[in-house]
Amino acid sequence: MSTYSIKVNCSCGKILKVPEKYAGKRVKCPCERKISIPTIEEIKKKIGDDKEDLRNCPTCGAFLNKDDVICVACRMNLQTGEWDNSAPPAAYTKPKSSKFEYVVTAAVVIVAVMAGIWVMSDKTETATDDQNTMVMGTEKDDFNFAAAWQSLDNMPEDNSQAINKKMEAFVKKMFNADVSKAIQDLETKKYELMAKESHGKLKADMDPITRWYTLEQLSRQFDGTVYAAKSIKTDQHKQMEKIKGIVGGQQEKLQEYMNDGQYQRVLMESFQFVNQIPFELRNNVELKPMLSRMDNTYQEALSNLHVKEQQVAQETTEKNTSDEELKKVEAKIASVSQKIGAMTANWEYKKALDLVEPLAIQAEKYRDVASDNITIILKMHDSLIRLNKLWNAIAQGAEFSVGKKKQMFLRANDKAFINGKIVKYENDKLYVVTREKTKKVVNLRSIRADELINKFALESDFPKEYVYGLALHFYASNSMHFNVRDTFEKLKKPSEEHNELVANAKTQIDRRIALRNEIAQRVDEAQEERDLKRQEQALEKDKQRAWQYAQSIVEDFNEGNFEKVLDELQVIKDMLPKDEVVKMSKRLGSEQGYTLKKFAELALNTCAVCGQDGLVECRSCLGEGIVEKTIQLKEDSVTKKRYCRTCNGAKTLRCPSCYKRHFSKPYQMLQAWYDDLH
Structure with a gap:
């Protein structure tokens, strides 16, 4: 065996x-x-x-x-x-x-x-x-x-036993480890190629924002592939750099508009620009700080658009009373009210208080009487007491500032300031020696209100919380509502009176903002209307000039000045919008028989010398390219051949009449532009 x-x-x-x-x-x-x-x-x-x-x-x-x-x-x-x-x-x-x-x-x-x-x-x-x-x-x-596999596929299926055998054979092949691994490798390679093909199908002229968003979708779709981790991420990083450049350029443009006072344009363009950025891109770590700065610019422009209009109308009505003393008090108040107003406007609170205090003592008896003058004088007395205390704090801070260098902005002009060393203070006057060694006398009442608070009152012995409370009344009496709002935020324990002052200030701020916004809107609408009217007038003038050129085209074409015809067609193209050129072309066609499109075609291709190809036969060799010459040697004659020196064997020469025009790239582009007219 x-x-x-x-x-x-x-x-x-x-x-x-x-x-x-x-x-x-x-x-x-x-x-x-x-x-x-x-x-x-x-x-x-x-x-x-x-x-x-x-x-x-x-x-x-x-x-x-x-x-x-x-x-x-x-x-x-x-x-x-x-x-x-x-x-x-x-x-x-x-x-x-x-x-x-x-x-x-x-x-x-x-x-x-x-x-x-x-x-x-x-x-x-x-x-x-x-x-x-x-x-x-x-x-x-x-x-x-x-x-x-081909052998398995060819197995018969004509009876139940044959089908069972074929199924068993397929099951055996399906459990083959090499086949399974080969299929897995092909699936992996297919996924990589799908990522590469999808990336390659993206248009090259896509804007960076759209391309970044599309790449983000591809990166998620083909997550886990080597191509997505390398090529797609690299392309996405390049697009992010371009986007950062675009955002930076937009921010610079918005800042220029801010400097020029074009706040409405800032709001419109920043809103449109941010809305075109996808949500995923707005939360990008690299781009989020830049968009935050753009949002700050938007808020600043929105704040600057608003204006405030202060309309204080106080109607005082005098009521008949039988009390003659009340009438005398009211008469005195009325007689000095104008003088008191002038003193408070000039911040002479000590003089105003001395004038109001006797009247306030007399008016105290009539506090419960419904009299506007009595109410006004009592409130004015309380306000002047606080303002006088604040001025004492300012004066004390001025005394403490002797020997110090300070920069003080003036009340009359916000941009004007005095910078120097304070050498003396006396009777609300500062004696300052500037950097140029010049001596100046500065009245405290000529310095800006916020400068008095920040650089003098807060340097006194008075508590800061107390100074801020007095400053709130000071700003409110001078209708400085933004300063009221800012000072209120520095108070740790504001009183009810402080809350009323800041509420009134915010109301006035809102009114000013609304008024400023309305004024700005009306100004922008009027400006747009004027611009539109000027554009319509300019277009009408251009149409008249263009029609004169169209008439010249007909004359020059009949005279054979084809280059001049093409130049005039170029002038019309640059002068009018395309839709106006189409209208003029139809009008010319109805009057002359030829449209501008036809004139452009004929002016470029018409030539009486060569026809249309821009080439003519060489006259030296008669289009042969070779010149024959017979030489007599003794009794024999020899014929020699050489290339034509005029055309170098090309047989043709440039047409002297139309070659420059026929093969001119600008003229060809012009003729193609007119071919697109309908």
């Missing part, structure tokens, strides 16, 4: 050739699965004693007899490699319902589950089993995947 190898199939798809000596034992596949080898007796029972007759089908692996030419399982012809369909198929009728498909699918699932159970149970074998198990190598036969 001769020696042979036993072929066994592993569930992973590999075919093992096991020597005869391992019959009846267990061997281990390279995939770590253990396979039981049948004994010689078991093999003999299946295929007989003649070992030389053992064969397997190369397609389905079924055992074959020595003389078998066609596999009884898959019906493959082993000599021709084709499927034999000569056998009559078994009669079979597919069920009417769809249960057949469910049965087939369930069969495949059961096979897969049984294979998994066998693998798990096989892994729990004891260590003793492992010692008696031999590790076998795979069969080294060349295997062509393409041919095998």
Whole structure:
């Protein structure tokens, strides 16, 4: 009995050739699965004693007899490699319902589950089993995947047994590890190529913001690919740099508008610019600070647009009273009210208080009487007491500032200031020596209100909280509502009176803002209307001039001045919008028979010398390119040939009449522009 190898199939798809000596034992596949080898007796029972007759089908692996030419399982012809369909198929009728498909699918699932159970149970074998198990190598036969799959695809499907065999063959191939790995590699490569192709389809002329957003979508779609992590992210970083440049340029433009006082334009352009930026881009770490600065510019422009109009109308009505003393008090108040107003406007609070205090003592008796003058004088007295205390704090701070250098902005002109060292203070006057060593006398009442508070009152012995409370009344009495609002924020414990002052200040601020906004809107509308009217007038003048050029075109064309015709067509193109050129062309066509489009075509291509190609025949060689010359040598004559020196053998020359015009790039572009007119 001769020696042979036993072929066994592993569930992973590999075919093992096991020597005869391992019959009846267990061997281990390279995939770590253990396979039981049948004994010689078991093999003999299946295929007989003649070992030389053992064969397997190369397609389905079924055992074959020595003389078998066609596999009884898959019906493959082993000599021709084709499927034999000569056998009559078994009669079979597919069920009417769809249960057949469910049965087939369930069969495949059961096979897969049984294979998994066998693998798990096989892994729990004891260590003793492992010692008696031999590790076998795979069969080294060349295997062509393409041919095998094609062979499977060609298996017959004409009866239920053939379909079952084909399904079993497909299941075996599906469990092949090399095929699965190849499919996974192809899927990975396909995903990388899809990312590259999607990136390559992006238009080169896309604006940076749209391109960044599109790249962000591609980056999320192809997350995990090498191409997305490198190429797409690199392109996205480049677009971000461009976007930062665009945002920076827009911010500079908005700042220029702010400097020119064009606040409405700042609001409009900043709003439109931010709205075109996608939400994902607005939250970008690199871009968010720049957009925040742009928002600050927007808020500043919005604040500057508003104006405040203060309209204080106080109607005082005098009521008849029988109390003559009240009438006298009211008469005195009325007589000095103008003088008191002048004193408070000039910040002479001590003089105003001395004048008001006697009247206030008399008016105190009539506090409960409904009299506007009495109410005004009492409130004025209380206000002047606070303002006088504040002025005392300012004066004390001025005394403490002697010997110090200060820069003080003046009340009459916000931009004018005095910078120097205070050498003396006396009677509300500062004696200052400037940097230029000039001596100046500055009245405290000529210095700006906020400068008096910040640089003098706060440097006195008075508590800062107390000074801020007095400053609130000071600003309110001078209608400095923005200063009232800002000073109120510095108070730690504001009183009810302070709350009333700041509420009134905010109301006045809102009114000023609304008025300023309304005025600015009216100014912008009037300016737009004037600009539109000027544009219409300018367009009408241009249309008249362009029509004169159109008349000249007809004359110059008839005289053969084609270059001048083209120049005049260029002037019309630059002078009028395209829709106006179309109207003029139709008008000229109805009057002269030729439109501007036709004039442009004829002026460019018409030539009486060459026709239209811009070339003429060389006269030296008569279009031959070669010149022949006969030389007489003694009794013989010799004919010599050479290239024409005029045309260098080209046979043609540039047309002196139209070459420059015919081949001019600007004229060609002009003619193409007029060709687009409808």
